[in-house]
Amino acid sequence: MTDLFSPYTLKGVTIRNRIAMSPMTMYRATDGLMNDFHVMLLGSRAAGGFGLVFAEQLAISPEGRTSVNCGGIYDDAQIEGLSRVTAIIKDMGGVPAIQLGHTGRKGSEVKPWEGGAQLPPDHPNGWQVVGPSAIPYGGKYCYPVHALTREEIGAIHASYANAAKRALAAGFEWLEMHFAHGYLGASFFSPLANQRTDEYGGSLENRVRFHLEALDAVRAVWPERYPLTMRLGSDDLNEGGVQFDEAISAVGLMKAHGLDLADLSLGFNTDEMQTLPFADLGFMLTRAARLKQELGMPVATSWNLGLPALASKVIREGVIDLVMLGRPALSNPHWPVWAARELQQEDPFGLVPEDWAWWLRNFRAHPACIGWPVENNPVLPEFGSPG
Numbered sequence: 358m359t360d361l362f363s364p365y366t367l368k369g370v371t372i373r374n375r376i377a378m379s380p381m382t383m384y385r386a387t388d389g390l391m392n393d394f395h396v397m398l399l400g401s402r403a404a405g406g407f408g409l410v411f412a413e414q415l416a417i418s419p420e421g422r423t424s425v426n427c428g429g430i431y432d433d434a435q436i437e438g439l440s441r442v443t444a445i446i447k448d449m450g451g452v453p454a455i456q457l458g459h460t461g462r463k464g465s466e467v468k469p470w471e472g473g474a475q476l477p478p479d480h481p482n483g484w485q486v487v488g489p490s491a492i493p494y495g496g497k498y499c500y501p502v503h504a505l506t507r508e509e510i511g512a513i514h515a516s517y518a519n520a521a522k523r524a525l526a527a528g529f530e531w532l533e534m535h536f537a538h539g540y541l542g543a544s545f546f547s548p549l550a551n552q553r554t555d556e557y558g559g560s561l562e563n564r565v566r567f568h569l570e571a572l573d574a575v576r577a578v579w580p581e582r583y584p585l586t587m588r589l590g591s592d593d594l595n596e597g598g599v600q601f602d603e604a605i606s607a608v609g610l611m612k613a614h615g616l617d618l619a620d621l622s623l624g625f626n627t628d629e630m631q632t633l634p635f636a637d638l639g640f641m642l643t644r645a646a647r648l649k650q651e652l653g654m655p656v657a658t659s660w661n662l663g664l665p666a667l668a669s670k671v672i673r674e675g676v677i678d679l680v681m682l683g684r685p686a687l688s689n690p691h692w693p694v695w696a697a698r699e700l701q702q703e704d705p706f707g708l709v710p711e712d713w714a715w716w717l718r719n720f721r722a723h724p725a726c727i728g729w730p731v732e733n734n735p736v737l738p739e740f741g742s743p744g
């Protein structure tokens with residue numbers, strides 16, 4: 358039976374288990390370059406047993422970043438740092454994955470813990486943000502949005518293709534397009550952000566044209582043997598925004614354009630959401646199950662799946678194919694090892710490199726002193742404290 362620890366093959370790539378580290382922007386790059394921090398962060402998660410390891414969203418152009426501290430893949434000079442990231446992930450037994458992004462009208466920010474404000478276009482660390490229409494998101498995203506011309510949309514698609522070529526050169530084996538979270542792809546899909554009257558706005562077919570052209574541009578240069586996936590803002594949770602039914606139709610169209618797996622998330626095209634599901638366990642799962650059933654294609658999701666029993670259940674029952682973990686991967690680099698132990702897998706240490714798995718298996722230890730929680734804490738001995 359397929360479980361969380363079963364290998365997963367998509368196209369020509371086999372992942373050692375069904376656990377992926379979800380992409381997470383870390384605000385640690387300079388000039389979009391990956392550095393020791395990223396090698397440490399992503400290498401340690403591969404060493405901790407994550408089968409698929411996503412680097413943070415990498416911008417296809419400088420103004421596609423969230424902030425000046427975010428990673429990019431718009432310059433050949435960025436390939437070297439990215440190659441270090443992919444090399445360590447592979448060395449630790451993982452498959453390196455990239456998420457290509459453009460933040461659209463939600464770019465030009467400062468770090469969240471420094472206030473997260475959007476910076477005006479004339480600020481040294483800011484830029485003119487762009488979108489399908491000249492409609493600012495609102496709230497802190499207050500600066501005017503430049504509505505992209507057709508020529509500019511074409512240039513963005515060319516940037517996607519160039520970024521995919523660099524991703525290949527850097528050694529990535531899995532490529533996800535970021536069409537969620539209120540960024541450029543998400544705003545083209547959402548009537549809340551897209552009020553164009555040309556072939557990129559209006560009907561569902563028009564609102565998904567940006568994505569289909571982007572997929573075509575990438576698929577043309579990204580080898581067939583490597584998965585091409587995308588994360589979709591599949592619901593805006595707002596009456597005037599993207600409805601999940603539309604997402605199913607859109608993914609169906611994308612499938613015909615070479616999409617191999619759909620990673621479902623929310624639209625985040627507005628703060629005005631009818632419901633706030635963020636404290637609910639696995640709140641994308643019902644949508645994922647529906648999409649999988651209706652389109653018969655591989656599906657992944659994130660959002661509150663970090664409970665091992667839940668992650669295991671949704672794989673065993675075939676609700677999704679891959680569990681994407683964000684915050685659990687930040688808080689516990691060895692989440693897969695811990696989950697394997699919680700789920701009573703035979704050899705949890707089989708997930709870490711043999712260099713230290715051997716010691717963990719063979720060196721005798723008190724079972725409460727291995728480095729994870731125990732059910733019954735032992736009574737602590739007295740040591741004859743001097744005072």
Ligand SMILES: Cc1cc2nc3c(=O)[nH]c(=O)nc-3n(C[C@H](O)[C@H](O)[C@H](O)COP(=O)(O)O)c2cc1C
Pocket residue numbers: 379380381382383413414456535537538588622659660661662663681682683684685
């Ligand atoms: C610090 C941080 C940065 C994130 N950056 C990205 C990103 O670059 N791209 C993306 O698609 N999602 C991003 N996300 C969302 C996560 O990938 C994930 O979908 C979300 O946290 C829900 O999963 P979780 O409940 O396991 O944390 C980020 C989340 C966090 C906490």
